[in-house]
Amino acid sequence: MDLIMGFRFGVFFFAGGAIPNPIDIRFKKVSGLSAEVTTMDQAEGGQNLYTQKLPTGVSFGNLVLERGMMVGSPLNIEFNTTMSLFKFSPCNVLVTLLSENNVPLSAWLFTKAYPVKWSTSDLDAENKSLVIDTMELAYSRMQIMRV
Numbered sequence: 001m002d003l004i005m006g007f008r009f010g011v012f013f014f015a016g017g018a019i020p021n022p023i024d025i026r027f028k029k030v031s032g033l034s035a036e037v038t039t040m041d042q043a044e045g046g047q048n049l050y051t052q053k054l055p056t057g058v059s060f061g062n063l064v065l066e067r068g069m070m071v072g073s074p075l076n077i078e079f080n081t082t083m084s085l086f087k088f089s090p091c092n093v094l095v096t097l098l099s100e101n102n103v104p105l106s107a108w109l110f111t112k113a114y115p116v117k118w119s120t121s122d123l124d125a126e127n128k129s130l131v132i133d134t135m136e137l138a139y140s141r142m143q144i145m146r147v
Helices: 074-085
Strands: 008-013 030-033 037-042 051-059 063-068 091-098 104-120 132-138 140-147
Touching: 008 074, 074 104, 074 132
Parallel strands: none
Antiparallel strands: 008 091, 030 063, 037 051, 063 132, 091 104, 104 132, 104 140
């Protein structure tokens, strides 16, 4: 079995719940693909050496997307609306890992995602580098799909 490389992927935003945004699919980096079971400690009567760890739920980190700065992107408009007008339009986001033949290998579906942070890299007259936008999304649930 071959090892899976993580450099071919697409990010698909489903505006209005069904139609993917065809412009905002290319990103330099995606991070935050994680879920964790949260627990609470429960002392057991008469037991002083340890406590029971009981599951209480699942928590998710934010989905973080990085790409070169774009002008006229629907995603930029959505982030700007959230950050300047405090208006939220949650949508589903699908991150798809692709093989070298662009065949989907795995995917992560983020439901009810909305912007929570937007930052732009430093502007530096002494350094010739791309301007990178970093976009961070919170969401209700992550569903992992292995193909």
